[in-house]
Amino acid sequence: MEKDYFAHGTAVIDEGCRIGKGTKIWHFTHIMSGCIIGEHCNIGQNVVISPDVVLGKNVKVQNNVSIYTGVVCEDDVFLGPSMVFTNVINPRSHILRRDQYMKTLVHKGATIGANATIVCGNEVGAFAFIGAGAVVTKDVQDYALIVGNPGRHVGWMSEYGHRLHFDEQGIAVCPESNEKYKLTTEGRVIKLKKDDTTSSSTH
Numbered sequence: 001m002e003k004d005y006f007a008h009g010t011a012v013i014d015e016g017c018r019i020g021k022g023t024k025i026w027h028f029t030h031i032m033s034g035c036i037i038g039e040h041c042n043i044g045q046n047v048v049i050s051p052d053v054v055l056g057k058n059v060k061v062q063n064n065v066s067i068y069t070g071v072v073c074e075d076d077v078f079l080g081p082s083m084v085f086t087n088v089i090n091p092r093s094h095i096l097r098r099d100q101y102m103k104t105l106v107h108k109g110a111t112i113g114a115n116a117t118i119v120c121g122n123e124v125g126a127f128a129f130i131g132a133g134a135v136v137t138k139d140v141q142d143y144a145l146i147v148g149n150p151g152r153h154v155g156w157m158s159e160y161g162h163r164l165h166f167d168e169q170g171i172a173v174c175p176e177s178n179e180k181y182k183l184t185t186e187g188r189v190i191k192l193k194k195d196d197t198t199s200s201s202t203h
Helices: none
Strands: 071-073 104-106 144-147 152-156 171-173 180-183 189-192
Touching: none
Parallel strands: 071 104
Antiparallel strands: 144 152, 171 180, 180 189
16 A cells, blocks of 8 residues: 655564654664654654654654653644654663553653653643743743753743743734743733633643
8 A cells, every 4th residue: 555654665664663744764673562653744864753652743853853652642743853862761771661651741741852852751831932941840830941951940831932021911923823822820821812802721
C-alpha cells in the first residue's frame, strides 16, 4: 500500500507505527514500534522516537531530538534542536528500570527551545515557552515563559510567541495577533474572548 506520508530513504521506521497523512520524516531518524504520529508533522534529521510515544497533529521536531517512551505531545508542539526528554528519574546503568518509566505531557502549542531538557514526570502547559538550554524540573503553567537551570518562571507568552506585558487591570495584548490575555488573581494567564475583558477561554 502506498504511504500517505514521506520518509527519507535513510530513515528507519519499525513495524507497528501509525503515521499520519502529510507527515515528513527526514535523514537518519528512527521511529520505533508502537509510536503514534499525527498528520502534518515534521520530524527532522537524527531524531529518535522511542516505543509508544504519541505526537499530535502538526508537531515540529527539529534535528537531534530524543523523545523517550512515556512522552505525549499534543497538537502544534515545537521541539527545538537537540532538546531532550528523560523517562527515568534515577537511572543507573546496572539496574533495569523499564517498568518505572514516567509520563511527560506537553500540551497544545507549547514550544521547547534548543538544548532544553524536560525532566520526566512533569507537564508543560498549553502555549508555554521553554527557553533555549532551560531545564524543566516541575510542572509549567499555560503561557508561562521558563528560562535557566533549574528552569524558573520569568514571564508569560502569547499564542503567537510574544512576551506579554500586563497593565494595572491585568490585561495584556499580543502585538501580532491583537488577542487579549488576563493575569488572574490566582496567578494564571487566560486568553480572553474577542472584545471581552472579563470572560475567558482555556485550553
